[in-house]
Amino acid sequence: MSIKISVTVNGVKHHDRVEPRLLLVHYLRDVLRLTGTHVGCDTSSCGACTIHVNGKAAKSCTLLAVQADKTKIITIEGLAEDDMMHPLQEAFKECHGLQCGFCTPGMIMTAADLLQHNSKPTEEEIRAALKGNYCRCTGYHNIVKSVQYAAAKMKAAKKPKKEVVL
Amino acid sequence: MQLTGKHIINAAPAVVWAMLMDTDTLARIVPGISRLEKTGDHTFNSILEIKLGPVNSSFTGNLQLENVIVQKGFTLRGQQNSKIGNASAALKIGLSLVNAVQTEVAFNGDIRLSGLLATMGQRIMSGVANTLSKQFFANLEKEVEKANV
Amino acid sequence: MSTNDWIGKSVRRVEDKRFITGMGRYTDDIILPQQTYASFVRSPYAHAKIIGVDIRAAKSMQGVVAIYTGADVASVNGVPCGWQVNFKNGDIMKEPKHPLLVADKVRHVGDAVAIVIAESQAEAVDAAQAVNVEYEELPCVVNAAEAVKPGAPLVHADVPANTCYDWSLGNPISEVDEAIHNAAHVSTLEFVNQRLIPNAIEPRSYNSSYEAATDKYTLYTSTQNPHLIRLLMCAFVLGIPEHKVRVVGPDVGGAFGSKIFHYTEEALLTWCTKKIKRPVKWTSTRTEAFQLDAHGRDHITKADMGFDKDGKIMALRVKTFANLGAYLSSFATCVPTYLHGTLLQGLYTTPKINVDITAVFTNTTVVDAYRGAGRPEATYLLERLVDLAAHEMNMDPAELRFKNFIPPFDGINQPGYQTQVALQYDSGNYEGVLKKGLEMLGYENFRNEQKEAAGNGKLLGVGFSTYIEACGIAPSAVVGSLGARAGLYEVGQVRVQPTGKVSVYTGSHAHGQGHETTFAQVVADKLGISMDDVEIVHGDSEAVAFGMGTYGSRSIAVGGSAIVKSIEKIIEKGKKIAAHKLEANADDIEFASGKFTVKGTDKSVGFGDVALTAYVPHHYPAGLEPGLDFSSFYDPANFTYPFGCHIAVVEIDKETGNVILKRFIAVDDVGNVINPMIVDGQIHGGVVQGVGQALFEGAEYDANGQLTNGSYMDYCMPRADDVPMIETAGQVTPCPHNPLGVKGAGEAGTIGSTPAVVNAVIDALWSGGHKVKDIRMPVTSERVWRAMQN
Incomplete structure (x- = not known):
């Protein structure tokens, strides 16, 4: 038995027939071949599969593909706009916020959600927001710095143009 | 994991004993049993459907009653296998007279888990065991009430 | 300071772009044509005799391609141990077979009894659950101090007291006992340094394929050392010729030691792919990682x-x-x-x-x-x-x-x-x-x-x-004398392309350490060129001559040194080519900041010119080979x-x-x-x-x-x-x-x-x-x- 779904992923509409038991993360990875979203565990604990569903961070291993019917999804591959990296992507590079890169997509997607509703998070707020995502390489130090760096960049970019004194 | 508990049932030991020795009643009392099939005097094949928090599976296996002393007690020994691991149990069940219309049912024994069941289930096993034994006694009480009607 | 002084600078990593855009390529990301998927039947018991394995029901299930059990691989060697330690009395350590699938008895929870290969991952998992294994549970032992006691259950029947070896080092125990006896104060601790589980966030993953027409295998593996895996698997386990096997360690999502080792699944998948003539992939679940990745x-x-x-x-x-x-x-x-x-x-x-x-x-x-x-x-x-x-x-x-x-x-x-x-x-x-x-x-x-x-x-x-x-x-001769069954040098090849761009092939493997940046800094600094002109290649046995891999904090000290040795050879040859171009003696040429200069003069030729001349050797020193490409094996002192x-x-x-x-x-x-x-x-x-x-x-x-x-x-x-x-x-x-x-x-x-x-x-x-x-x-x-x- 398969069920018809239509999902908009990174701005592209997909129509597929999927098995009811197919997890969303496997739909993204194996059907759409968007392999930037990773699987690190089988208990929804590691956060490597974090994506945005209708604008909110979600662990794509906790959702069935059929539950994503008629949703809008953004994955790490769709975070940059017109080749302009998201400030978090820039920040992770600038602050050495990644080593092996495996947790990175999930970290960035989680942090992006945080910065959407808290543009100036404290260190404590950043650490709290990231506690659903495991990183085994960085000790979180440079990940926290990356989020702080991106927050500052995004704030600077948001300043209305007319305020700029020429 | 050690399991102990006791409960007073409003029926004479003979009544309780008869229920525990009756396959159909037993199948209704033991939580999770979806099939119980008598294969000998004191041996059964069984299928149990049990949900332990994140762990949810169907168990197949056998149950044996050993050291059966009529109206006093027996040892329930069982080996249950599932795709997520196996469980083996030896539970001593004892009946004692409280008064003419009341019996104390006590159990004491341990359960050994293996596989995923041990890895993921152990953490919540004692909670599950408590729930299951409460269900068992509640079911038994229901049967007693039915018999009393 | 020249603009090309790269050593000592916090250069941002060149590898990051692919990871932050979701373009990293880990083993599980790879799907090959005709791909099949494996799932394992694993022991739920720590110690049990296998009475029987019934695969009949599983075999007829939808999508199942093949099922193999311990009996099928009984004649295949187990995975080897790379270091021999002897008992105090000189006897060789006990080295029981570690089979690809067990046939007789399982020895830990997760021990593999059968492999099920199917058209999809889900079908493989379904069928693996339908394999029926009958066990007879045996008493087990988990604590090392208990395991040596008389009467403890034996993990391997032929290893008395479960002891692999006993070993000691240092001053004679009598001298140490005496010194402690005479000490003014003695502090004593009895403790457990507890067992840890490495938990790299990327679970282990392997994808092995075989091409019958050429008799060649390719194994993609989440490893820290592709060449070492090839050597161990070919020479010790499967007995297949090394030149017929390509091992690739693509992006690897953390390792911390746990991906050094040659695991049974790598060899088993490679054995299976030849049987079924289709690629076989297996990615560990986290549950399996806990049970199987070396603790x-x-x-x-x-x-x-x-x-x-x-x-x-x-x-x-x-x-x-x-x-x-x-x-x-x-x-x-x-x-x-x-x-x-x-x-x-x-x-x-x-x-x-x-x-x-x-x-x-x-x-x-x-x-x-x-x-x-x-x-x-x-x-x-x-x-x-x-x-x-x-x-x-x-x-x-x-x-x-x-x-x-x-x-x-x-x-x-x-x-x-x-x-x-x-x-x-x-x-x-x-x-x-x-x-x-x-x-x-x-x-x-x-x-x-x-x-x-x-x-x-x-x-x-x-x-x-x-x-x-x-x-x-480590120094090969030293570790060899201590029982290592491999040398521990590293290989670094520096290939200067005709345009002066540089490809570096290293036997070190990066899985988070940033070699593509650090090694490029070393090369660009030593050659006085831009980092953009250097590419670090690693992780592919077909591209890199040989290598011992990355562990023991060895990459820059051993792998980096091998690259430096090759750069020295490049510069030495470059001096000969430059001398010919500048009509000077090679001994009078010095190399700095990307230029070959006649000492004490302003006559010089750039690194790029010398590279081009090496590949277009029209006006070239007599007797000198064309090309600018050197490989070195560095064995530390x-x-x-x-x-x-x-x-x-x-x-x-x-x-x-x-x-x-x-x-x-x-x-x-x-x-x-x-x-x-x-x-x-x-x-x-x-x-x-x-x-x-x-x-x-x-x-x-x-x-x-x-x-x-x-x-x-x-x-x-x-x-x-x-x-x-x-x-x-x-x-x-x-x-x-x-x-x-x-x-x-x-x-x-x-x-x-x-x-x-x-x-x-x-x-x-x-x-x-x-x-x-x-x-x-x-x-x-x-x-x-x-x-x-x-």
Whole structure:
């Protein structure tokens, strides 16, 4: 038995027939071949599969593909706009916020959600927001710095143009 | 994991004993049993459907009653296998007279888990065991009430 | 400073772009044409006889391609162990077969009984669940000290007392016993260095394929050392010719040692792909990772340290049972011995040392090198003892260390330091790192704060750890004489393209360390060119001539040195070509900042011109071969010995026993530093893994050999809100024996940090009047609370 779904992923509409038991993360990875979203565990604990569903961070291993019917999804591959990296992507590079890169997509997607509703998070707020995502390489130090760096960049970019004194 | 508990049932030991020795009643009392099939005097094949928090599976296996002393007690020994691991149990069940219309049912024994069941289930096993034994006694009480009607 | 001075700069990583855009390519991302998927039937028991395996129902299920059991691979060799350690009496260690699938009896939970291959992953899993295995459960043993006792169940029938080997090192035990007997004070600890589970976030994944037309295999594997896997799999397990096998380690999502080893699944998938003539892929679930990826540590130790009345260490005696698990993993045998026993000198002048190791099989997952590998165990033992002694003798723990440090030596003007346990340290300035650490801490101030805290319902504690490690593994002749079955050199090939762009092929493998940046910095700096003109290639046995891979903090010290050797050859040949172009003598040419110049003149030719001439040799030195491409094998003269000082500050809640890590200071001397940003990153991550052992992590087996915390819901690892920012600083004592003067930084954080944290907890407890000798790791609130009740 398969069920018809239509999902908009990174701005592209997909129509597929999927098995009811197919997890969303496997739909993204194996059907759409968007392999930037990773699987690190089988208990929804590691956060490597974090994506945005209708604008909110979600662990794509906790959702069935059929539950994503008629949703809008953004994955790490769709975070940059017109080749302009998201400030978090820039920040992770600038602050050495990644080593092996495996947790990175999930970290960035989680942090992006945080910065959407808290543009100036404290260190404590950043650490709290990231506690659903495991990183085994960085000790979180440079990940926290990356989020702080991106927050500052995004704030600077948001300043209305007319305020700029020429 | 050690399991102990006791409960007073409003029926004479003979009544309780008869229920525990009756396959159909037993199948209704033991939580999770979806099939119980008598294969000998004191041996059964069984299928149990049990949900332990994140762990949810169907168990197949056998149950044996050993050291059966009529109206006093027996040892329930069982080996249950599932795709997520196996469980083996030896539970001593004892009946004692409280008064003419009341019996104390006590159990004491341990359960050994293996596989995923041990890895993921152990953490919540004692909670599950408590729930299951409460269900068992509640079911038994229901049967007693039915018999009393 | 030239614009092309790259060494020492925090250059941002060139590999990052693919990872931050989701374009990394890990093994599980690869799907090959005609792909099939594997799932395993694994033992739920720690020890059981296999009575029967019934695959009939599974075989007829939808999508099933093939099923193999232990009987099918009975004639195939098991996976080998790469290091032979002998018993004290000279007998060779016990080396029971580690089969690809078990046929007779399972020896740990997760032992593989059958492999099911199907058209899809889901179908493979479904069918694996339909395989019926009948077991007869046997009594099992999980604790190493119990396993050697008479009557303990035998993991392998032909290994008496479950003992793989016994081994000792150092001064004669009689001398050490005497020195301890005569000591003015003896501090003794009996403790467990608990079993850890590495938990790289990328689970292991393999994809093996076979092309019948060419008789060639390709194995994609999440490994730290593709060539080593090829060698072990071809020569020791499958008996297939090495030149017919390509092994690729693509992007690897963390490893920490657990992906060094040649696992049974790699060889089994390669065996299967030839049978079914289709690619076979298997990716471990996290549950399987807990059951199968080689664990770390698991030592049961009794150690005594004797002091004279002034606090000078007189002797150290160590007796350890090391748990190896159910089989021998690739390098399991050298971890408790040559990576642990040899480090027990620490930073101290201890004149008498004896270490005694018994390595034991149990019905548990295999144990092997995990970040630090043996050295964290040695450091924990030493640093806990020194801190305990300071408390017991009422001395300052920093003062006690200063009193016992080996004095500074640079390995050039002063000779290396010969230890009592076989090693010769290369260079060191041990008091330097502790001084710097104390400054960063503000030590005097801290002791005042500590007194104040006690009045506010809190206990504050500080813990020190001054560590040394042996890295840059390793001089082949030395390790060969100690039982290694492989050389431990590294290969670096530098290919200058005709346009002057440079491709570098290294046998080192990066899985987070940033080689593509660090190595490119070395090459660009040495050749005086832009980093954009350098590409680092690694991880493919078909592209890279050979390699021993990445572990033991060896990449820059050994792999980097191999590249430098090739660069020297490039420059030497370049001088000949330049001399011909400049009509000068090759001896008169000097090379700097990307230019070949006739000494004392302004006549020069650029690196790019020389490269082009090498490939278009129209006007060219007679007798000189065209091309500019050199390969080198670098075999180090010695290990390198990074060292440092780690300081932890913890706060304990008196009511609950909860421990908060308030500060962590790491002063590490890793020799010269190529990229400070990357070295800092290595330290941060290493420290937090070490903190993990101290406060959170530990595999828990029940008496039946079941791992009871085998998931991320049960096995606790540090999360973002569990740790503070890590305060790092460096000191540089160059390595005297390699061309870059580097020592290695990958494991330093993990080795140094664990005892610092536990010492801080003990210090806090003593400050509250709870004079405990030890507290078991992981130091949970409950354990601290109990310690405070006594």
